Amino acid sequence: MRERGTITRAEVSIQTQLSRSAVSNLVTELIDSGRIVERAGAAKGPGSGSGRPSLVLAPVLPDGVLLAIDFGHNHLRVAAADMAGGIRAERSAELDVDAHAAQAMDRCANLIAWVLADAGVERGAVLAAAAGIPGPLDNGAQRKVRSPTILADWVDLSPAVELERRIGHPVAIDNDANLGALGELHYGAGRDAGDFIYVKASHGIGASIVLNGQPYRGASGIAGEIGHTQIPGGAQWCRCGNRGCLETAVSIEIVRAELHRLRPALVDPAVAAEDPVARRILTEAGRTIGRVVADLCNCLNPAAVILGGDLGEYGAAVVDGLRDSIDRYAQPAVSETVTVRPAANGRRAELLGAIALAAQHATYHL
Ligand SMILES: [Zn+2]
Missing domain, CATH: 3.30.420.40 (ATPase, nucleotide binding domain)
Known part of the structure; x- marks a missing residue:
């Protein structure tokens, strides 16, 4: 219930593999103690065979x-x-x-x-x-x-x-x-995906690897630092002391500087994404990030890649580039099943x- 908001008795039975009568006993106990309520869910709509809404269980949320x-x-x-x-x-x-x-x-x-x-x-x-x-x-x-x-x-x-x-x-x-990944998981583009990669592309480039609905942190908490992956042909020094890291090729500052150089009048991301020259810059940035994300997709086989951060604000232009590289460099069986989308909540x-x-x-x- 914490993850979904509401759930039916039948879904609890499937998720927990408890019998319906065992679920019924536990639900009664939780209702009697005032921790959950049972109420009518959303109607299923025309064509579903039944106009009557099913009952759902919901937590009693505290005030505050x-x-x-x-x-x-x-x-x-x-x-x-x-x-x-x-x-x-x-x-x-x-x-x-x-x-x-x-x-x-x-x-x-x-x-x-x-x-x-x-x-x-x-x-x-x-x-x-x-x-x-x-x-x-x-x-x-x-x-x-x-x-x-x-x-x-x-x-x-x-x-x-x-x-x-x-x-x-x-x-x-x-x-x-x-x-950012939790925000998309609960209130955005990750709601239907238990396994996904959230890429935050702003000043730096970081990722959250969500496995089974939980961010994976790694042995010491550093998992997801994809900004320091070496990219083919990269030679510039990075703030981490290595050369050719992804962050030396793409960041919001680098993309904005390039947009400003070639299209100084385009300030609003929504307008920039419609301009053919700006689109090329944005799609190329997406392709460069996608080269690194494609390898992660091969390792993890996620259901979705969600692009957030300042670069995510440019929407489809950057997402298309990410998609290109994943299609080009990830295994076909992996790229066929992964969806690539901008974060629904943007910078929030x-x-x-x-x-x-x-x-x-x-x-x-x-
Ligand atoms: Zn680096």
Whole structure:
């Protein structure tokens, strides 16, 4: 129910492989204790053979708000949402998050105070909080930032500890790509896919590998750093100290600079995607990312590749390039079954993922 919102008794029986009578006993117990309700689901519509809606089970959601925090390299977004994911209030700020960790977290605490005031709720009404950090975190209990090449001023900091100290509430933490993937899994383009790759292409290029509905983190929490895969013919030095990494060939800054050089009047992504020259630049960027993603597809056989981040805002032009490379370099049996699509939530996927993560933490305590 936490994953889907609602579920029928028959679906519970299939998922758990428990008999219908065993499911019935457990459902009665949960209804009697006030933790779930049974109500009419959506009507199946004409042609389904039955106009009568089936009964569905739904969790009883607690009152109160979830706090969602999205740290980008150059921005900070904070939202207060209800348990069903509806946003009650939201604020954002532009700031150099990478270079000023303490300042970014102070600012975050301020925005949270404003957002709670906007939503008209007291601090005591906060059920859970979650935040996304734009860099890899380790798997230790404190989830510390470990990469000196990505967030130099944040190294050895525990954002969870720092934020809890400032806002007085525990904060669940994950990296931005994993939260973007969660946002698409719960509220966007990943809802029908349990196994998919979410690519966040912005300042850097990271991926979240979702297996069986869960982001895969790897042994030390660094899984998905596809931006540092060597691409054929790449020779430029990368900030990680290697040459020819994917990030040296494609990033939002590189694409914007190229668009500005050839088509200076095109600022709006939706307009740029319609221009034939800009389209070529965008499709080529997609192809370059797709060369790396194609190898991942061969390894993992995902149902979907979802493109998020600033480059995802350019939509079909970049997605078409990704598709080209996957068709060209992944095994035919793999490329035939994978769909490639832009993130449904665009640059807000990470914020929505933070809401989903906070909701999971709030539900654990029901
Ligand atoms: Zn690199």
